[in-house]
Amino acid sequence: MMGQFVFRNLFHRPVRTLIGVLAIAVEIMLVVVIVGLTSGMLQETAKRIEGIGADIMVQAPAAQILIGFSGSPMPIKIAEKLQELKYVQSVAPALLQFNSSGGVDVVYGIDPASFRAVSGGFIFLAGHDMQGPDDLLVDDWAAKSKHLTVGSTFRLFNHDWTVAGIVEHGKGGRLFVPITTLQELVGARDKASIFLVKCTRPEHTEDAMREIEALLPNHPVRPLKDFMSLMTSANIPGLQTFINAMIALAVAIGLLVIFLTMYTTVLERTRDIGVLKSLGASKVLIVRALLTETVLLCFLGIAAGIGLSYLVRAGFLAIFPTLSVLITPGWIIRAGLIALVGALFGASYPAWLASRKDAVQALSYE
């Protein structure tokens, strides 16, 4: 009977119910998509870094794990020193530059020969390797999203580049240019952001790392086979705070809308509450009825929120094909629980108010 009562009450005012459901759905979507976006981008970046094929990455002292933001503080001559180490087979310097015009990209300035030695080379889907100083290699996802073909001109860092080749995605960046040209453009002559190291044998990675650490103390030296496990929000300064702030904002939205929805529900149903009291309904029963209604509203909102999350993700990917939005069951459950707790919190005051209404006044409410 309680179920029937709650169910019918929800659908007696469909517009108000819809607003409540939408609020929860938006809350769920915000949490799931924001977390999905950050973890998706991190994971996708890590996969591409691991996909280069190098064994070790050497960064500048105090460099962040999010390598696109590390700048270019290391002299490129470090590559020669690294090459001399016993367990090092080949070294490829790379200059990483963040670009935000025409999309969000990290551009890799590379030396084609050394990069080929470390990575095993690109898989070309069209065109050929860089030959001239203004040649640009683009991965297939970036080519599709930016509508680039071999021979297209692309403006980057106020410089016109010519697309020389389209390569299979998954080797570090999406855009590759000659390191010397990029160094001139960004004022970083003879500098590199990272050094990618290929060991003589994979099992020599630990030994190589020890050699590099002895040669370059204070420089972060990371094994790339475990890079994905390092690319978490906990390891990116400020990112966890950002995620928490977004979650708090989403919860606040949901809580406030549910509060308002249930508050107006209680006001509108004042006479009904008086009737229930005249029938002998206890305060506990009245609170339970309202909170049950809130829970049902929340479940509907969670279901809608999951659908909305996938819809928004599809929208994002249609507009930005190079983005990665990782929607996981774990975060769907967490978002659902957060929404439920927030909704119950938001409904608790109106429910308490309802239980305390004077029956006689409630019965004469117009």
Next chain:
Amino acid sequence: MSITVRIQTQTNDLAEPELKTLEPILKTENLWKLYHAGQVEVPALRGVNFDVLPGESVAVMGPSGCGKSSLLYVIGGLAQASRGKVYVDGNDLSSMSDADRTKLRRHKIGFVFQRFNLLPALTARGNIAIAQYIHGDGFDPHRFDVVTKMLGLDGRLHHRPAEMSGGEQQRVAIARAIINEPKILLADEPTGNLDTKNSEVVLEMLRRLNKDLGQTIVMITHNPEATVYFDRVVHMRDGVIVDGIPAD
């Protein structure tokens, strides 16, 4: 007030008939109800002494503002007495907490209101069944069928209040009020929003409930014609009972 009645047992014995004393099922002693309008105290009931015997039907009449509704709400446990005593089926309401009054109301009192006060989201069936749910004994299909048939609600049970006439809604309200076999049925101007024909139907149903099932009824009314359906009429004025005479 209590009445001593002569009860004739069905035997051929020539012994004196037994004398038994019927205690009132409802009794107020020096009942006061005060409302506060800002700094001003407004007495709605001023020392009311009122008794109702089991199986009796009583109509309470009086002008607007005389305290009829306040009397009903206090004896029904919806409002607390300011002073004095209220006994319902032997229980002293005036010393009870809100939770205890609620519990007593759940089990012993049924209400019928002028504006029907049905829950708009539920069907007629749901409105009656929710009273059983609140009562705590769950849905009793046999009792449900008996009550709905008696009140002529067959065929209307799946309609919501907005789809029913005033008379039908009031019959649903009566069904809801009696479904749990309350000791007392309290009716606050149940025909106030009905036309003459429907009023007569409702009053006749109340009369049948009283005569056939022994339901104790206290009804507030403005309608002098309604009083013929009741055993006794009590008049109120300015918060006091001015007289209480048998209906005939």
